Amino acid sequence: MINPDRQGHRYPPAEPYQVSREAIREFALAVQAVHPAHHDVDAARALGHRDLIAPPSFAVVIAQRAEAAVVNDDEAGIDFSRVVHAEERFTHHSPIQAGDTLASQVTLERIRTMGAGAMVTTVVQISAEDGAARSTVTSTLLVRDEEDAA
């Protein structure tokens, strides 16, 4: 059963994530992103970036490491086998680049119960080693009603 009192809970930060060129290229290939700044360091530098830049949705890779704290939180009581992804939003203060080491921390922003189901919104703050905010990833999940426990 979902515990609405867990709304607002902020979890400990995830292990820092080191962004590699290979991870950016592999992700860009997987999302069929053809812009050269994801693949070719010279092309990224020609645009003024220090190194390869990640596609806009790459932040999900980092965010889900932080979100694991919610998945593993027994007190929140969210049954992740019954979860459907409803909404996602990325806000980038500066693009994620190869060579970055990024910290991430998740907050269980909102729990809206609807019958036996719920809409759950998590917000992950991604920041650089110096603490500067880099990206915010907001994810809304629909936790479906529990069916008859047959």
Added chain:
Amino acid sequence: MSTPVFEELEKGQQIGSRELSFSRADLIRYAAASGDHNPIHWNDRFAREVGLEGVIAHGMLTMGSAVDLVSVWAGDPGAVVDYQARFTRPVPVPDAESGSPETPTARLQISGKIGAVDTERRSVRVDLSVELLSDPVAEPTAAAGAPQSGEAVRTKVLAKSQAVVQF
């Protein structure tokens, strides 16, 4: 390709379109690259057991693939400062009936137009249309006036899919 000039942009302008396709192999590639190994994206039996008709694409694969149209149009993916979407319909990716698992079994049509121009912030909001294209179901007894064969059936799979580009 020339990059857009902010002063020339107006609400309603089209930024272009692109067709994408997904195969089972593409879903495995996305699972590996993203770390999302949920079996509903690669195992039909498991997908059916949780109430789906079969394997579906990761919503984040659809969302992540659609935005490259904006990155290419803007000239710099780093200019995409905000990107959001709602997942409204699943994208089924059935196993190909024969041949390589690289055979695409889902087709998407992505198109974008400018939804808003913010002259103070020097940014534009691009509204993306992301539609699943499926072959019309063969209905030999279809009444006159029904969509004729050849025309793909379009299903919106993302809603409120918006990217903000900073100039």
